[in-house]
Amino acid sequence: MKKVMKRTLAAMVAGAILSSAGPVLAQGKVVKFVQNGNLTILDPIWTTAYVTRNHGYFVYDTLFAQDENNVVKPQMVDKYEVSADKTVWTFTLRDGLEWHDGKPVTSEDCIASIKRWGARDSMGQKLMDFVKEFKEVSPKTFQMVLKEPYGLVLDSLGKPSSQVPFMMPKRVADTDPFKQIDSQIGSGPFIYVNAESKPGEKHVYAKNTKYKPRAEPASGLAGGKVVKVDRVEIIEMPDPQQQVNAIAAGEIDVIEQPPHDLIPILKKEKGVTLYNWNPLGHQFIFRMNWLQPPFNNPKIREAALLSIRQEDYLKATVGEPEFYKVCTAAFICGTPNAVNAPGDLFVKPNFEKSKALLKEAGYDGTPIVLLQSTTLPVLTNTAPVTKALLEQGGFKVDMQSMDWQTVVTRRTNKGPVSQGGWNLFHTFSVAADILNPISTSYMVANGDKAWFGWPNDPEMEKLRDAYAKETDPVKNKELAAAVQARALQTAQYGWIGQWYGPGAMRSNISGWLKAPVPVMWNIEKK
């Protein structure tokens, strides 16, 4: 007991001394970057938090990556081949790849990394369902042998957003997928400076001078990751108003995504530029609980969808039309799988039809329990809009306000509302996460194992499987349209608008790449 107390005391004293007298290193060009939230978890496979994903892109590299046109390109991979029967994929790594500790990146590292990611990520899990085995051909070449052809091998390995298949050294990747890693050694363009990083204050990333970028120019998340500054510091600054004050005063260089209500202030600031770095944007989601009445009745779910008008949500949450788009395609307007919903669905509500459906379904007027998150500014106003629309459509709504962490806990409850359950909540996704029926977790319909709301629709699962197995892009597009049609037929969930959140940067910053993730390579500071 004394030993533990001594150790604890020693840790506290040592921590206090180290943290108060840290060395000031020669810093050169430093970009100070404020993210949308605190970076607390440093394992991008363990959590889906976007701030952790962003950290991953600093430290780790990926086998494949999407360019700015959303085309998957080799990144750590030099070349790849697929057998005639499309079941054996052979990947060869680029020359000169090495971990931050100087050891070479090998096939066994990549295999272990794919396996760990495949245990946690929904798209990774789907890929692993098709994988028969991995074979290490040489230190630089490995094979992925599939049980049957799978159409999304490259899309999976080049998945741009959470959870991203980042490559880690085998000894790190062998960590239980449900435990956090305790090493930040990657092979990415930045090195995490553990000694200077202090959670809650700042995280420091130094340029990896040994990193060998690809020869192609940077494009989206693909191409040459050329770092043009000496280091990037993620500054933890929770208050959005302070972020705006700090960038106006020149104390920070980049804000990932200031809230929309502060954008007019930033527009007036000389020396600050707004930049829409994520052209695909985000999509709001309207999620119903299939397990509990009344949304266990498909007619009542359909009535709810008939009451939706996207523009009401977008005006209430985003405001400025330049930052939103009415888009009735589940897989994001402007992308290969985008198909508009039929008729006026999501554009013009049909309250009369909604009321008729409710009557036909025997809706007894029991209030819908709608969870409202009050701590994520962009989501706060979605629930009041839903309440107003559903009430016009004949529903009774009990909107319950709570912080987001309570929403994420409460939505795991499959029980009736009388036992802490729920009927409806809202969330949003980065568009890059929901471009096809496999990566879109809202489309999964395998009952208890599906995402919250737990839709159970074997027909939908058949369509998703067919999409996964199809390798012809034309047929894939048709299948994606069929998946969307099926989702609307069963009223699986609602998509209630596409929106954009520009970043803010000082005028002496340039080179911010257009991508679904804010990345700091290619950025210059004059």
Added chain:
Amino acid sequence: MIDFIARRLIAIIPVLAVVAIFVFLMLRLTPGDPAAVIAGDNATSDQIADIRTKLGLDEPIWTQFAIWIGNVLQGNFGESFFFKKTVAELIAQRVEPTLALAICTLVFAVSLSVPIGVMAAYRQGSLLDRAVMGFSVLGFSVPGFVIGYCLIYVFAIELGWLPVQGYVRIGVNFWQFLERMVLPSLTLSVGFIALISRITRASVLEVLNEDYIRTARAKGLSNRVVLMRHALRNAAVPILTVIGLGIAILIGGAVVTESVFGLPGLGRLTVEAVLSRDFPTIQTVILLFSVVYVVVNLLIDISYTLFDPRIRY
């Protein structure tokens, strides 16, 4: 005296036990599951259940409490659910900004509020007295974050004299440390100054009507000596009491002030831990705050003997 201190120190144990049980139960009974927060937005119920098991959150609540309290008794405060660090390390990293803010605020508030309280009492009914009273009402009424934003607007944005936010550790650059302490300390001081100056005024006013003050004046002592040596010293006990009680205001205020000024202290750690349901961190920080509060008030009690010889323990 030693008996008194020993008794008071022993009395801390049941206080901390009650705090520990209360905080532990409150966290478990309020909604919010750290496993769901960790798993993120795309996680399924199965994944969340797996994380819950790894964190030991699927154990019965009393088992969880027994494990935690057993570890605490051995000096092991556990590991943060999120930071991949021990709570002791986290607190060590965050203690300096909060300590610096508390000391700067106390020094600033006491050195300003006691003299103005004494002067307000001495010149009762004067413009100065009314101004002090008016300021007190304002200081109590205006929320700290409003004062903070106003100060930032004037001194950091409009005048550009001071930085908007952030913290530089004292060992890194003392001047930058001071620059970044001015506005947060001022912000946090306002309520404190209002409280202490008002109590000082009331206490000194009461003492000024005592016979021994009249005697001191009759002996021909100067006003300064009468006020500082006789009046203030005899009025010190309630003032010290309020300063001790004010530590709670200071801790509460630090939570808001650190968030507004981007100070990476214990206040912000508390907010972050509460929002993410980081149970081990919340429990330890609350215990730490309780210890600080009890110990500071013990010191205040001991200091009474310095000002009032009639008090003996």
